[in-house]
Amino acid sequence: MSTTSVMGGVVKRREDPALIQGKGIYVDDVKAVGMLHMAFTRSPYAHARIKSIDSSMAEGMPGVVAIYTIDDVRALGPLLAQVPIGKLRPLLADGVVKHVGEAVALVVAESPAQAKDAADAIQVDYDPLKAIVDLKEAASNKVKVHEDLDSNVLHSWTYHGYWDALGLESQKPKIEAAKQREDAIVISQEMINQRLIPVAIEPRSVMAVWNGGYERFIVQSSSQIPHALSGAIAKTFGLAANAVHVVAPEVGGGFGCKLNVYNDEILACFAAKDLGRPVKWTEGRREAANSTIQGRGWVATATLVGTRDGEILGYEIEGLADMGAYTQNFTVAIPLLGLWVASGQYTFPTHFQIDCVTTHTMTTDAYRGAGRPEAIYYLERIIDMYAHEIGMDPLEVRKKNYWQPDQFPATMGCGFSLDSGNYQASVDALVEKADYAGLRAMQKAARAEGRHVGVGVSSYVEVCGFGPAVLAEIGFSWANYGLPASFNGSGLVRVNPDGTATVLIGTGPSGQGHETTWAQIVSGGLGIPMENIKVFHGDTAESPMGVGTFGSRSIAVDGAATHAATEKIRKKAAKIVAHMLEASEEDIVFADGQAHVTGSPDKSAAWADIAKAAYQAHKAPPGMESGLEAHGCFSPGNATWPFGTHLAVVEVDPETGNVTLLKYVGADDCGNVINPMIVDGQIHGGIAQGIGQALFEDSIYDDEGNCLTTSLVDYIIPTAADLPLFDLTRTVTPSPVNPLGVKGIGEAGTIASAQ
Amino acid sequence: MHVSLTVNGRVVGGDVEARTLLVHFIRETLNLTGTHIGCESSYCGACTVLVNGVSTKSCTMLAVQAEGATITTIEGLAQNGDLHPVQEGFWERHGLQCGFCTPGMIMSAVGLLEQNNNPTEDEIRHGIEGNLCRCTGYHNIVKAIEYAAAKMRGETPAPAEWEVSV
Numbered sequence: 032m033s034t035t036s037v038m039g040g041v042v043k044r045r046e047d048p049a050l051i052q053g054k055g056i057y058v059d060d061v062k063a064v065g066m067l068h069m070a071f072t073r074s075p076y077a078h079a080r081i082k083s084i085d086s087s088m089a090e091g092m093p094g095v096v097a098i099y100t101i102d103d104v105r106a107l108g109p110l111l112a113q114v115p116i117g118k119l120r121p122l123l124a125d126g127v128v129k130h131v132g133e134a135v136a137l138v139v140a141e142s143p144a145q146a147k148d149a150a151d152a153i154q155v156d157y158d159p160l161k162a163i164v165d166l167k168e169a170a171s172n173k174v175k176v177h178e179d180l181d182s183n184v185l186h187s188w189t190y191h192g193y194w195d196a197l198g199l200e201s202q203k204p205k206i207e208a209a210k211q212r213e214d215a216i217v218i219s220q221e222m223i224n225q226r227l228i229p230v231a232i233e234p235r236s237v238m239a240v241w242n243g244g245y246e247r248f249i250v251q252s253s254s255q256i257p258h259a260l261s262g263a264i265a266k267t268f269g270l271a272a273n274a275v276h277v278v279a280p281e282v283g284g285g286f287g288c289k290l291n292v293y294n295d296e297i298l299a300c301f302a303a304k305d306l307g308r309p310v311k312w313t314e315g316r317r318e319a320a321n322s323t324i325q326g327r328g329w330v331a332t333a334t335l336v337g338t339r340d341g342e343i344l345g346y347e348i349e350g351l352a353d354m355g356a357y358t359q360n361f362t363v364a365i366p367l368l369g370l371w372v373a374s375g376q377y378t379f380p381t382h383f384q385i386d387c388v389t390t391h392t393m394t395t396d397a398y399r400g401a402g403r404p405e406a407i408y409y410l411e412r413i414i415d416m417y418a419h420e421i422g423m424d425p426l427e428v429r430k431k432n433y434w435q436p437d438q439f440p441a442t443m444g445c446g447f448s449l450d451s452g453n454y455q456a457s458v459d460a461l462v463e464k465a466d467y468a469g470l471r472a473m474q475k476a477a478r479a480e481g482r483h484v485g486v487g488v489s490s491y492v493e494v495c496g497f498g499p500a501v502l503a504e505i506g507f508s509w510a511n512y513g514l515p516a517s518f519n520g521s522g523l524v525r526v527n528p529d530g531t532a533t534v535l536i537g538t539g540p541s542g543q544g545h546e547t548t549w550a551q552i553v554s555g556g557l558g559i560p561m562e563n564i565k566v567f568h569g570d571t572a573e574s575p576m577g578v579g580t581f582g583s584r585s586i587a588v589d590g591a592a593t594h595a596a597t598e599k600i601r602k603k604a605a606k607i608v609a610h611m612l613e614a615s616e617e618d619i620v621f622a623d624g625q626a627h628v629t630g631s632p633d634k635s636a637a638w639a640d641i642a643k644a645a646y647q648a649h650k651a652p653p654g655m656e657s658g659l660e661a662h663g664c665f666s667p668g669n670a671t672w673p674f675g676t677h678l679a680v681v682e683v684d685p686e687t688g689n690v691t692l693l694k695y696v697g698a699d700d701c702g703n704v705i706n707p708m709i710v711d712g713q714i715h716g717g718i719a720q721g722i723g724q725a726l727f728e729d730s731i732y733d734d735e736g737n738c739l740t741t742s743l744v745d746y747i748i749p750t751a752a753d754l755p756l757f758d759l760t761r762t763v764t765p766s767p768v769n770p771l772g773v774k775g776i777g778e779a780g781t782i783a784s785a786q
Numbered sequence: 787m788h789v790s791l792t793v794n795g796r797v798v799g800g801d802v803e804a805r806t807l808l809v810h811f812i813r814e815t816l817n818l819t820g821t822h823i824g825c826e827s828s829y830c831g832a833c834t835v836l837v838n839g840v841s842t843k844s845c846t847m848l849a850v851q852a853e854g855a856t857i858t859t860i861e862g863l864a865q866n867g868d869l870h871p872v873q874e875g876f877w878e879r880h881g882l883q884c885g886f887c888t889p890g891m892i893m894s895a896v897g898l899l900e901q902n903n904n905p906t907e908d909e910i911r912h913g914i915e916g917n918l919c920r921c922t923g924y925h926n927i928v929k930a931i932e933y934a935a936a937k938m939r940g941e942t943p944a945p946a947e948w949e950v951s952v
Contacts, residue, residue, distance in 0.1 A: 232886045315826055715925040752912050756925055
C-alpha cells in the first residue's frame with residue numbers, strides 16, 4: 032500500500048473554519064417558507080388514565096393551525112424499535128400515560144411561542160394511577176407498569192444463555208465451586224450505577240417538508256443515524272425507501288441520545304404532510320429530560336471470589352437495569368453490551384445476569400458507553416474492594432489476572448474473542464506516565480499530614496466497531512427500520528476530472544472530525560493532497576448506505592470501507608498510468624499529488640491527467656470501463672476491543688465531602704491511529720463524561736415519577752473549573768479485524784473513568 | 787417596540803415584542819445563527835456575545851435592553867478575513883468538536899482575554915466556567931485560550947502537545 036505520513040499524523044480539522052466563525056448550519060438554523068412550529072402538551076403524571084382531552088380553548092388561539100391527538104395518528108402504529116421487546120411507544124399517549132412528560136397532544140402553529148401557549152391551554156383530565164419508579168418494586172411485579180404485558184421484567188440477559196446457537200455453558204458452577212475452596216475469600220457488594228441525562232449541548236431539532244408533487248419527505252434532523260431515520264419514516268408512512276431524504280447537517284453532540292428515532296420526528300413528518308407546509312420542532316432543555324432518552328440505571332450486586340495472594344477465581348454480577356416505560360431503538364439490548372465486556376481484561380470465570388425492568392420513567396437507551404461503563408464499573412469497583420481486603424496493590428491484582436499477550440485472540444466465556452491486546456504493556460505505560468510509585472509516596476505523605484488523598488485505577492475493555500453481520504441472528508440489526516440486517520459500513524470515493532477527490536460516507540458524525548480523518552485515509556492511499564479532498568456525510572440522498580455514527584464504530588467499519596474503495600481506485604489508476612507512461616503496473620506509486628514510476632523519476636502523471644484518461648475511453652487501456660469512482664463496503668468478522676487503564680488522584684474534604692480531582696492519567700490502546708489529535712480529543716471528552724457520572728451527574732426521580740433534574744441548574748455536568756488537564760499516553764496494538772488495524776475511541780474514556 | 791443597535795459594526799433595528807430575548811432577536815430577526823441556544827436557564831453559555839465589549843449571555847437580556855448598544859457576535863469577530871487569535875487558537879489546538887458551544891465559548895474567551903491577557907490555567911478555567919462543553923473535557927479549550935493569549939501578547943505560543951515528543 033502506498034501511504035504518506037498523512038496517515039497517522041496530526042492534521043488540523045477541515046470542519047473548524049466554519050464552526051469557529053458561526054457559519055456551521057445546525058437544524059434550528061434552517062428556515063423554510065411557510066414554516067410552522069410544533070409544541071407538545073405533556074403529561075404531568077407518571078401513570079394516569081386519560082379521561083378526556085379538551086382542546087376547544089386552544090383551537091381559537093392566535094396562530095394555531097392544527098391540534099392532533101392519538102386518534103389522528105394511531106393508524107401509523109407505534110414508534111418502531113430495533114429490538115422490540117417490551118412496550119413500544121405510541122406516537123401520542125393512547126389512553127394511559129406511562130411517564131411524566133409523555134406527549135399527549137400536538138399543536139402546530141405559526142410561531143414556536145404560539146404553539147407553546149396553545150399546548151398549555153389544552154385541558155387534559157387525568158385519573159392518576161400508582162407510579163412504579165423503584166427498580167426492585169417494579170421487578171417484584173406487584174403492580175404492572177403496562178396492563179397488557181405479562182411482567183415488568185422484559186428480558187433477562189445471561190452470560191451463557193443470551194445466544195442459544197453459541198451453546199455456552201453457565202460458569203456459575205465453577206464460581207460456586209471456587210467459593211467452597213478453603214483459601215477462598217468472597218467479596219460482595221450491591222451498587223447503584225445511576226441514571227444519566229445525555230445533555231448534548233445542541234437540543235434535538237427536526238424540520239420536515241412533504242413534497243406532494245414528488246410524494247417525498249425531505250427531513251432535516253439532528254440525528255446520528257440519518258439512514259435509519261429515513262428507513263423508519265418510509266416504513267411508518269408506507270413509502271418506498273427512496274421516497275424519504277434525510278439530512279443531518281451539523282449535529283451538536285450526540286453521545287447516543289441522537290441514536291434514536293423519536294416520535295417528534297415522525298410527528299413532524301405527519302404534520303408536514305397533513306398540512307402541506309414545512310414543520311419544525313426544537314426541543315427545550317427541560318423538556319429534553321422527558322423527551323430524549325436517558326442512560327445507565329442499574330442496581331446490581333457484584334461478587335468476587337479470590338485467594339489471599341491475588342488470584343481471582345470467579346466473578347459474578349446479578350441485578351436490574353431500568354428500561355423506562357417504552358422500548359425505543361436499542362433499549363433492551365443495551366445491557367447486552369455490558370455482558371460482552373463483563374469479564375473486562377481478565378481470564379476468570381464470569382457469571383452475568385441483568386434483568387431488564389420497565390418502570391414509569393422516560394425510556395433509557397444508548398448513552399456514551401451504553402452498558403459498557405456500567406459493567407466495567409461493577410467489575411473494577413469489586414476488584415478494588417478485593418485488593419483492599421487482601422492488602423495488595425490494586426494494579427498488582429489486576430496484572431495478575433489479565434489475559435497475556437500470547438493468548439490473543441482470546442475467547443471469553445461469553446463466546447466472543449478479544450481481537451488483540453497487550454494489557455501488560457498498557458498498564459506499564461500508565462505506571463510510567465503517572466509515576467505510580469511517586470504518586471503512592473505522595474499519597475502516603477499526604478495521609479500522614481491528615482489529608483484524605485486517594486489514588487484510583489481502572490482497567491477496561493470496550494467492545495465496538497459494530498459489527499459482525501451474524502449479530503442479526505440475535506436481533507441486533509437495523510432490519511426493523513427497513514435497513515440492511517447488519518451493521519455494514521460503506522464509502523464511495525470519486526476522483527473528479529480535475530484530479531480532486533470527493534468522498535461520500537454513510538456515517539452521521541456529531542463532532543468526531545470525519546471530514547478530516549476520512550480525507551486522511553483517501554490522501555494516504557492515493558497521494559492526493561488533503562486540500563483537494565472533500566468528504567460528505569449525513570445525507571441519505573448523496574451518501575452510500577450506512578447506519579450512522581455510534582458505538583465507536585465509524586472508523587473501524589465505514590473507515591475500512593472507504594479504505595477498500597480507495598484501494599480499488601488506486602489499482603485502476605495504476606493500470607491507467609501504466610498505459611499512459613508505458614510502464615509496468617507494479618511500478619506505479621502515488622504520492623505528492625501524482626503518480627510516479629519507480630526508478631524513473633522523469634516519468635510521472637498528475638491526478639488530473641489520470642482522471643481525464645479514466646473518463647475518456649480512448650485514452651484508457653483498451654476494454655477498461657470509464658470513470659474513476661469506487662464503492663467499498665465492509666462487514667467486519669468481529670467487533671474490535673480497545674483497552675486501557677486510567678488513574679485518578681483525588682482529595683476529599685472530610686468536612687464538606689467535596690472531591691477535588693488532582694490528577695488524571697490515561698493509557699489507551701485503540702489500535703492504529705489515523706489522527707492522534709482527534710483521538711486524544713475523543714478521549715478527553717469521554718473522560719469528562721465519565722467523571723461527570725462519578726462526581727456530579729444523577730437523573731433523580733421522586734416516588735411519583737417526576738424527574739427532579741430537568742434543568743442544567745439541577746443536573747450538573749462538569750465545567751472547566753471542575754476538571755484538570757488530562758495526561759494521556761498510548762500503546763498501539765493493531766486490530767486484525769479490519770485492514771486499517773483500527774479499533775475505535777469514542778467511548779473508551781467514559782468507560783475507563785466512571786469508577 | 788422598536789429597537790435600534792449596532793451589531794458587528796452595522797446599525798440594525800427591528801420591531802420586537804417586549805418579551806423578545808436578545809438571543810432571539812439576533813437569531814430570528816438578524817438571521818445571525820452562529821449564536822446558539824442550548825438551555826433555558828442561562829447556564830450553558832452557548833448564546834454568549836459581547837455587549838459593549840463585555841461577554842454577556844444573550845438569553846439573559848431582552849432585546850429592548852440592548853437599545854443603543856454595540857454588540858459583537860461570532861460572525862463579527864474575524865476582521866477582513868483574518869481570524870481573531872481566539873478563533874485561531876481553537877482551530878490550532880483542537881478546541882472544538884461538535885462546534886455547538888464554540889461560538890459562545892470563543893466570545894467568552896475573548897471577553898476574558900480583554901480583561902487579562904496573561905491568565906493562569908486556573909484563571910482560564912474559572913473564566914469560562916459559565917460556558918458548558920460536552921465534547922472536549924475543556925482540555926484543548928484551555929490550550930486554545932493559552933495559545934490565543936500568547937498571540938495577543940505578541941509572543942509565540944507554546945508548541946502543541948502533539949508537537950512535543952513524548
